[in-house]
Amino acid sequence: MIGVGSMGGAILAGLRAPGVQIETPIAITTRSAESAAAFDGADDVVARSSETDADANREAVRGAGLVILAVKPWMILDVAREISDALEPGAIVVSVAAGVPTAPIEAALPAGVAVVRAMPNTPSLIGRGVTGIAPGATADAAAVDTVRRLFETVGTALVVREDQIDAVAAVSGSGPAYLFLFAEEMTAAARRLGFDDAQAEVLAQGTIAGSAELMARDDDDPAELRRRVTSPKGTTEQAILVLQAAGWADLFDRALAANIRRSEELAGE
Numbered sequence: 001m002i003g004v005g006s007m008g009g010a011i012l013a014g015l016r017a018p019g020v021q022i023e024t025p026i027a028i029t030t031r032s033a034e035s036a037a038a039f040d041g042a043d044d045v046v047a048r049s050s051e052t053d054a055d056a057n058r059e060a061v062r063g064a065g066l067v068i069l070a071v072k073p074w075m076i077l078d079v080a081r082e083i084s085d086a087l088e089p090g091a092i093v094v095s096v097a098a099g100v101p102t103a104p105i106e107a108a109l110p111a112g113v114a115v116v117r118a119m120p121n122t123p124s125l126i127g128r129g130v131t132g133i134a135p136g137a138t139a140d141a142a143a144v145d146t147v148r149r150l151f152e153t154v155g156t157a158l159v160v161r162e163d164q165i166d167a168v169a170a171v172s173g174s175g176p177a178y179l180f181l182f183a184e185e186m187t188a189a190a191r192r193l194g195f196d197d198a199q200a201e202v203l204a205q206g207t208i209a210g211s212a213e214l215m216a217r218d219d220d221d222p223a224e225l226r227r228r229v230t231s232p233k234g235t236t237e238q239a240i241l242v243l244q245a246a247g248w249a250d251l252f253d254r255a256l257a258a259n260i261r262r263s264e265e266l267a268g269e
């Protein structure tokens with residue numbers, strides 16, 4: 001795995017969780033020596049820093065059947081070119097970068113290397129990730145299956161077409177941030193109602209966490225779960241009316257469209 005920041009780190013943590021069956025040690029690289037040093041003493045990870053070892057990325061992929069590129073989108077092609085001559089024939093290269101299509105990554109790598117795009121999210125950290133997977137032109141069904149199984153060890157994986165990956169990023173890749181924003185705002189609103197920080201945190205964040213867990217466990221859809229809270233002529237109804245009047249549905253459409261526009265820009269940067 002090249003890059004173990006927010007996303008690569010979440011996948012790695014999910015893969016290292018107790019009970020996950022994976023061949024170790026996992027070779028990883030970070031840019032800084034400081035980030036690599038966080039893995040000192042680990043027997044299931046070999047960490048290298050590309051800043052202090054110019055050959056770190058190539059060393060990490062040597063002998064690997066599966067390589068995950070989890071650096072920033074604008075670095076993906078440089079890293080692909082850098083590791084190109086060290087890849088095993090038949091290796092599978094997974095890019096989790098937003099925006100960047102498989103075609104330029106394939107062009108940067110030797111023929112015979114399968115490229116698969118994956119769009120995971122940070123709940124992978126706790127084994128509850130959602131990942132969209134799309135094969136590039138060089139990836140066969142077996143490669144897609146290998147990548148799907150990898151991401152299933154850290155949550156749920158969905159195979160989609162590559163032209164749907166930006167939309168996956170807009171919904172589930174970035175989705176945790178929307179929910180955390182909601183949590184921030186609801187906590188702040190609770191504080192403004194007079195609760196102290198600890199009380200506001202319990203009331204708002206405890207409710208969001210509990211409701212998400214209820215949604216995960218209950219077979220009923222969110223509309224039905226909402227109905228059970230919203231008594232006719234009750235208090236919830238009044239708050240929901242205010243939220244809906246603010247253009248909730250349109251707001252989501254516009255937010256997701258802006259997200260997709262940014263993926264399209266990243267493709268060219």
Ligand SMILES: NC(=O)C1=CN([C@@H]2O[C@H](COP(=O)(O)OP(=O)(O)OC[C@H]3O[C@@H](n4cnc5c(N)ncnc54)[C@H](OP(=O)(O)O)[C@@H]3O)[C@@H](O)[C@H]2O)C=CC1
Binds near residue numbers: 033
């Ligand atoms: N964050 C998210 O929720 C999601 C992110 N993604 C995608 O994941 C990718 C990574 O994003 P994110 O994790 O947020 O970014 P971060 O900045 O958190 O992590 C980037 C990682 O790459 C390392 N790195 C930078 N340059 C090099 C290099 N030359 N060689 C080796 N390692 C290097 C960094 O090391 P160091 O720490 O030392 O700087 C760090 O570990 C992006 O392409 C993004 O689009 C996809 C879905 C969700």
Ligand SMILES: O=C(O)[C@@H]1CCC=N1
Binds near residue numbers: 098169173174
């Ligand atoms: O914000 C980003 O660009 C990345 C892609 C999806 C989530 N985080």
